[in-house]
Amino acid sequence: MLRFLLVRFSLIFITLAVVSLAIFGVTEVLPGDVAEAILGKSRTPGALETLREQMGLDRPAWQRYVEWIFGVLQGDLGNSLVQDRPVTEILGSRLQNSLVLAVTAFLISVPSAILVGVWAGVRQGSNADHTVSVISLVAISLPEFVTGFILIVIFSSTLGWLPSSSLVMPGTSPLARPVILIMPIATMTAVLFGYVMRMTRANVIEALNTNYVRTAILKGLPRWQVIWRHAVPNAMLPTIAVISINVGWMLGGLIIVESVFAYPGLGLSLINAVNRRDLPMLQAISLLIAATYAISNLLADLAYAWLNPRIRISS
Amino acid sequence: MNQPPVVNQSREPALYLNRNVNPPLLVAILKSGGRFIKRYPLGAIGGVTIILLVLMAIVPQLFTPLATQTSDHVIGVHIKDRFLSPNSTAWFGTNGLGRDMYARLIYGARTAIMIGFGAVLLGKTLSTTLGIASAFLGGWTDVILQRFVEVFQSIPTILFLIIAVVAFEPKIPDFGPLSSDMLIIVICVSIDTGFQSSRTVRGVALALREETYVEAAVSLGATNTRIMRQHILPNLFQYVIVSASLFVGSAVLLESVLSFLGYGVQPPNPSWGRELNDAREELARYPHLAFFPGLFIFLTVWSFNMFGDALRDKLDPRLRGTS
Numbered sequence: 001m002l003r004f005l006l007v008r009f010s011l012i013f014i015t016l017a018v019v020s021l022a023i024f025g026v027t028e029v030l031p032g033d034v035a036e037a038i039l040g041k042s043r044t045p046g047a048l049e050t051l052r053e054q055m056g057l058d059r060p061a062w063q064r065y066v067e068w069i070f071g072v073l074q075g076d077l078g079n080s081l082v083q084d085r086p087v088t089e090i091l092g093s094r095l096q097n098s099l100v101l102a103v104t105a106f107l108i109s110v111p112s113a114i115l116v117g118v119w120a121g122v123r124q125g126s127n128a129d130h131t132v133s134v135i136s137l138v139a140i141s142l143p144e145f146v147t148g149f150i151l152i153v154i155f156s157s158t159l160g161w162l163p164s165s166s167l168v169m170p171g172t173s174p175l176a177r178p179v180i181l182i183m184p185i186a187t188m189t190a191v192l193f194g195y196v197m198r199m200t201r202a203n204v205i206e207a208l209n210t211n212y213v214r215t216a217i218l219k220g221l222p223r224w225q226v227i228w229r230h231a232v233p234n235a236m237l238p239t240i241a242v243i244s245i246n247v248g249w250m251l252g253g254l255i256i257v258e259s260v261f262a263y264p265g266l267g268l269s270l271i272n273a274v275n276r277r278d279l280p281m282l283q284a285i286s287l288l289i290a291a292t293y294a295i296s297n298l299l300a301d302l303a304y305a306w307l308n309p310r311i312r313i314s315s
Numbered sequence: 316m317n318q319p320p321v322v323n324q325s326r327e328p329a330l331y332l333n334r335n336v337n338p339p340l341l342v343a344i345l346k347s348g349g350r351f352i353k354r355y356p357l358g359a360i361g362g363v364t365i366i367l368l369v370l371m372a373i374v375p376q377l378f379t380p381l382a383t384q385t386s387d388h389v390i391g392v393h394i395k396d397r398f399l400s401p402n403s404t405a406w407f408g409t410n411g412l413g414r415d416m417y418a419r420l421i422y423g424a425r426t427a428i429m430i431g432f433g434a435v436l437l438g439k440t441l442s443t444t445l446g447i448a449s450a451f452l453g454g455w456t457d458v459i460l461q462r463f464v465e466v467f468q469s470i471p472t473i474l475f476l477i478i479a480v481v482a483f484e485p486k487i488p489d490f491g492p493l494s495s496d497m498l499i500i501v502i503c504v505s506i507d508t509g510f511q512s513s514r515t516v517r518g519v520a521l522a523l524r525e526e527t528y529v530e531a532a533v534s535l536g537a538t539n540t541r542i543m544r545q546h547i548l549p550n551l552f553q554y555v556i557v558s559a560s561l562f563v564g565s566a567v568l569l570e571s572v573l574s575f576l577g578y579g580v581q582p583p584n585p586s587w588g589r590e591l592n593d594a595r596e597e598l599a600r601y602p603h604l605a606f607f608p609g610l611f612i613f614l615t616v617w618s619f620n621m622f623g624d625a626l627r628d629k630l631d632p633r634l635r636g637t638s
Contacts, residue, residue, distance in 0.1 A: 011465075015465060015466060015469045016469075018462075018466050019466060019469060019470060022466065022470075023478065026478055026479060026482045027478070027482070137617065137620065137621070138613075138617070140620065141564070141613055141616040141617035141620055142613055142616075143568055143571060143572060143575075143612060143613075143616070145572070145575050145588075145591060146591070146609040146612060146613060149591070149594075149595075149598060149602075149605045149609060150609070152598060152599075153598065153599075153602045153605070153606075156599070157598065157599040157602065164598070164599065248468075248471045248472065249471070249472070251471045251474070252471045252472055252473030252474065252572075253473075255473055255474070255477075255576070256473070256572060256575070256576070259575075259576060260595075270474070270477070271477075271576065274477055274478065274481055274578075282478075286470075286474060286478070289470075289471060289474055290469050290470055290471075293469055293470075293471060294469050297468075297469070
């Protein structure tokens with residue numbers, strides 16, 4: 001087990017190194033740089049050069065990359081070129097805000113999707129099953145920004161119950177005003193719920209058709225025990241794979257949802273960093289997102305091994 | 316009595332004798348189409364919507380009286396017609412520049428369909444090639460390709476797309492009907508899905524390699540190329556068709572997401588995602604500006620999902636439930 005973890009962690013480390021190199025390479029070819037973005041249309045060649053020199057943009061790319069990597073290893077992600085503050089200081093609260101959103105959405109959607117999926121799967125073909133299937137299909141075909149707009153039009157402009165944008169005052173936590181979190185969380189929950197529910201349902205149906213379930217029924221086990229002890233654990237294995245893939249979609253969805261509701265999280269910072277060519281910010285956010293994704297994949301593999309005795313016992 | 320049994324005297328194999336029993340092609344297509352509609356009604360609705368969308372993309376003039384994408388009411392500015400509600404001339408109302416929303420959405424279908432099909436064609440070709448190469452060449456090719464796959468899998472698609480599209484769009488020329496802003500989306504989406512889904516293709520190809528007919532071909536001395544072309548590709552084809560039909564919806568969705576965030580299709584090219592982005596400012600007062608583009612995106616993605624699902628169940632029930 002320890003060896004497995006060590007191998008996985010070193011793989012994550014290598015992946016992150018490659019990701020950082022790739023992002024650095026790509027940002028090098030981004031048209032225009034932060035100096036142009038700051039000075040805007042009124043720039044003169046002289047002012048542009050001075051500003052680049054001040055920001056250290058005139059040195060070769062590999063030199064800046066090596067310096068940056070050494071900084072990262074010591075926990076220093078550099079200064080934002082636009083705000084002239086340490087990136088870690090700016091991103092700390094942003095990361096918290098995003099985590100509040102993502103974790104809540106995850107904790108609501110995944111367990112409920114699994115419950116509903118099992119519930120629909122054991123009733124395959126019934127009216128309840130059809131209704132749930134149609135709803136989940138609609139949910140996965142609605143992109144986050146459409147769902148978000150529908151919610152805004154209904155609950156904000158028509159009913160006036162919820163604020164249409166989820167601005168958070170700097171220095172305060174979004175949890176201080178939970179009402180702004182309702183619509184972003186609902187939007188994120190919808191898509192994830194649809195995917196996980198569909199996957200669970202399909203796998204439960206498949207598991208119910210196996211020989212071991214038939215044996216369990218024939219030896220007289222109560223129905224709930226057949227479902228929850230024999231069918232569901234086996235149905236969960238492929239579902240977990242789907243959930244871990246969906247974490248990637250969810251991190252992408254975060255960018256959209258935060259943009260729709262003007263919620264100050266990592267996603268909104270990412271868009272600002274791209275638009276203003278703020279490379280240290282962009283690098284740091286990309287690395288954070290890639291690291292989150294890699295760690296969630298590792299957790300998914302651990303859950304997979306824990307649920308699957310064939311893997312658990314052999315290691 | 317004792318007549319000898321009737322033997323087939325002709326030199327043709329028996330199979331050919333049934334030549335005229337099969338119905339003509341058109342009837343066969345209609346018949347299997349009818350069965351498809353009966354067994355998969357939702358998939359059939361999806362299929363009809365897809366045909367409509369493709370028609371919209373090829374001959375938009377069928378759907379709107381405004382003859383071209385550059386007609387005055389599609390890209391012109393009409394200050395006195397701003398923010399009209401849906402009415403008998405402008406069915407979906409007009410936007411902040413007085414442009415006809417209905418016509419703009421009809422012309423947006425071409426963008427969505429070209430990018431959707433383009434990305435699927437290029438992406439699935441890439442993933443099939445990479446997957447087969449990885450499975451059959453093995454060794455270092457496999458190791459290196461799989462590390463690339465892992466890098467792509469560890470970067471969320473939208474993050475990759477935003478950065479890559481912004482970085483490379485100015486370096487790309489126009490290509491046929493695709494302008495550079497559309498082409499770069501096609502290329503980036505293809506590269507992402509090409510690497511990511513090549514792993515599944517590799518898995519399927521590895522499984523196929525263990526089949527007895529491949530073993531037979533190997534023992535008869537067939538070369539790697541011949542085995543790939545004659546035995547693996549045809550059997551992989553069903554899997555590729557199904558995953559391709561399911562991916563068109565995702566590609567359309569990714570285009571609209573990018574355009575919504577402002578990185579995708581650039582004006583004056585019409586795009587549903589862009590229309591939605593333009594609608595945000597006035598969402599509270601003019602929700603119809605967001606409603607119709609949202610509806611078009613939803614219907615397109617839903618139709619491709621439904622059709623792909625039905626196709627998967629029909630072609631290969633073993634794949635049911637996988638995405």
